[in-house]
Amino acid sequence: MLSAVFDHLSSVVVEEVVVDDAALAFAARTAPREAACPGCGTVSARVHGGYRRRLADLAVAGRRVVIDLAVRRFRCQAAECGRRTFVEQVEGLTERFARRTSSLRRTLEKIAPALAGRPAARLARYLSIPTSANSLLRLVRRLPDKQPDTAPRVMGVDDFACKKGHVYGTISVNVETGEPVDVLPDRTADTLISWLRDHPGAEIVCRGRASAYAEAVRTACPDAIQVADRYHLWINLCEAVEKCVAEHRECLAEPAADTAADATTGQDTDPVAE
Ligand SMILES: [Zn+2]
Ligand SMILES: [Zn+2]
Structure with a gap:
């Protein structure tokens, strides 16, 4: 059951889980001994260093989820490659420079265009995936533009x-x-x-x-x-009627004086009218 909920963590080694009322914090590290350079594809096992990344993730049972992930920097050994070193990424979990997991990004990318900045931020806070309105708007701006080639039918x-x-x-x-x-x-x-x-x-x-x-x-x-x-069409019709009536104002009979008086009296005696 747990592996179904945390499927995206199956490729990292979870070393510690801390649960409190507000959050679920994972400490984890990557498992493979080597990684492929994103520049040239050459696989390298020469670790150059490492650091910890803090990733926000989708909430579980109303609790925020944060993943404190140790990642390594590898040296690319391909002579012709422009990159000296590169940081490993965990597919389905981490993205370059991102401070949230791929699944959280995808969720926010649905919420942000539907609600826009501040309402989206309010919903996100309620869903325990707090994010600022500005960073939600940045997500929307980064979404690929669907540029159509044809007009719709x-x-x-x-x-x-x-x-x-x-x-x-x-x-x-x-x-x-x-x-x-x-x-x-x-x-x-x-x-x-x-x-x-x-x-x-x-x-x-x-x-x-x-x-x-x-x-x-x-x-x-x-x-x-x-x-x-x-x-x-309704606007056109209303404007046409208004114009026509205005032009023919003279042709309309004045309401009879006594009818108007009756109407006023009627209103005054109406028990519902204030
Ligand atoms: Zn390379
Ligand atoms: Zn007239």
Whole structure:
């Protein structure tokens, strides 16, 4: 059972475990006598030194887990290799320069994009994997950018404000999966035209009502069906009705004086009204 929970520690030698109310601390060391140089792949057994790394790990039963791991520095003996020495890594556990285990990193990489900095940090603290908002944001920035080659079959485009009233960008989403596809630096027709030309494949484009988007789709993919989304249709309708009513204000009959009085009286006697 324990080996299932601590599977990622199976390749190191655990020398001590200290448990208190808040944390579970492992002292461990690496097992193999030799390691392969990450630069050239040559296996070396010549130990040059070592040090202890402190790694945060996923929590167990509400307790923080820390691994105090002794690692060794090896000398690379390949003459043509640029690296004189290298530090061994434990696959599935350690990563170069990282102060957390691979499994903790993967977990935080799910939490951070879903919640963003401070809310993600609050959840992480609650899950006993405390991490600062800033380091969560650094994780998000380091995530590989999924750069699409094609547009989604059903694509949505709309603008969003980086700074309301001043700076706007354009976001494109895959309507069928609900996933964001790309973010463009402004909301001009030209920018969207060149994006659509670089990313062919949109058959249906749901767009905001900005005429720039309509023009861009007409120009870059004239065969695509343009759909005004429901939200923008409602806005268009409301604005049209408001404008029409305002223009015809004169044509509307004034409400009769006695009807208005009745309404007021009715409200006054309404037992529910304050
Ligand atoms: Zn080497
Ligand atoms: Zn009228």
